[in-house]
Amino acid sequence: MDRTLSHSPRIAVIGSGNVATHLAKAVTRAGYKLSIYNHHYESASRLASAVGATAVADLDDLDADIYIITIKDDAIASLAASVAGRKGLWLHTSGSVDMKVFDGIVDSYGVLYPMQTFSKDADVDMTEVPFFIEGCNGDVTRAIRELASSLSHKVLEVSSANRVKLHIAAVFACNFTNYMWAQSSDILESIGADFSVMHPLIKATLDKTLTMSPHDGQTGPARRGDVDIIKKHLSMLSGVKHKLYETLSTDIMNEYHHNTTDYQS
Amino acid sequence: MDRTLSHSPRIAVIGSGNVATHLAKAVTRAGYKLSIYNHHYESASRLASAVGATAVADLDDLDADIYIITIKDDAIASLAASVAGRKGLWLHTSGSVDMKVFDGIVDSYGVLYPMQTFSKDADVDMTEVPFFIEGCNGDVTRAIRELASSLSHKVLEVSSANRVKLHIAAVFACNFTNYMWAQSSDILESIGADFSVMHPLIKATLDKTLTMSPHDGQTGPARRGDVDIIKKHLSMLSGVKHKLYETLSTDIMNEYHHNTTDYQS
Known part of the structure; x- marks a missing residue:
């Protein structure tokens, strides 16, 4: 849809990192007029060229109906302070920053949190990414929902407190999971095996979890309560891997066997 | 290939659990003549009917060229003792039991370890499952390789010591990963969200790891070194989830930022 001819809101993206890149692609694909600001103009310019948007060199010159802040969590508050009193709807995209970061600074504000892991190079189908939204009032929430629904099939309203829990759940499901794979990869490397030998097992594990x-x-x-094997494995591990194996096996044993075992004996 | 008319070895599977089920399917599909023994005859009989094999009620009556023991790790040694002196090639399928469990008990022995997570209901393409093999001598290793190669495209020789490491790597990549997903699922449930909202993120995480x-x-x-967010997340967690989040974040911080932070301050 060409929204440039309709009464569609003009969008501005602030930032040019991974979230900005994927969001900018989705926004222009959905037909919105987009401008991009970043304190490094070169980055904004590069992204703008790539997606068919306009780069803006000065934040004061950025003029839009909806501003989407995609910068790092700990920089959002000071960015917000620098746009105090400005018109338009101001959104951030963070999982863990409270919507109230905008309170008393602008009139219309909210959150547009796309729960996904973004890398610049990996293509993401944004229409499948769940967007969690929150608005400072009903009208604002409706406006955010309209924007989000034009980018993704999955739009859910969630409070700031619950959004943090979503983010925590994502840390477990994505970041900590990846860290387990990293441990596995190290162990395989130690015996000269490539991590690719583990791919079929990882895929099967995922298939099970999805079904x-x-x-x-x-x-x-640990699920089987096989203490002999756990001890054998621990005897071959040291450092972080030993600690993680022991901690996780104990937790799984406790959950499924209500049994605290001291493997260090 | 119909191996029943050739000089192909006759195969026996001992056990009727998840590994036995998938192995029995693969073995009959590859055209081998298969018999199945389990101390619960009913289970052996049910599996034999399902795959077109013969169930045998008494271990002494089991007659084959290659015997594949698929029972639980801690039961392998006593099963082996009970077949002392018998002819044929004896294999177990465990990741963590040393091949020497057969030493002095039978003449021909080895290991056939399919590194995969098996559930009875979920179909597995065994041709894609890596089989790690080990034989007590060169001739035996060749015989095992021939069998394994008829079941899977990926056959690798590995020592008992390295096979345990493979198993440990699999525990990290599969069991511990799944446990992270379980934590994530709990947290989502606590805010009334279904684990399916996490599926796109999990799939994207996997895609990244595979590429x-x-x-x-x-x-x-933790990878970004965002201590404020880590503290915020920890303030919303308790029990096992708090401990895991803290442990894993600290490990990741140490690895990527060489920085030990005490979040409990």
């Missing part, structure tokens, strides 16, 4: 619940899909030595 | 290394794909608050 049954992760609690039902739990397997392994 | 770049997990170390390069690490993201999240």
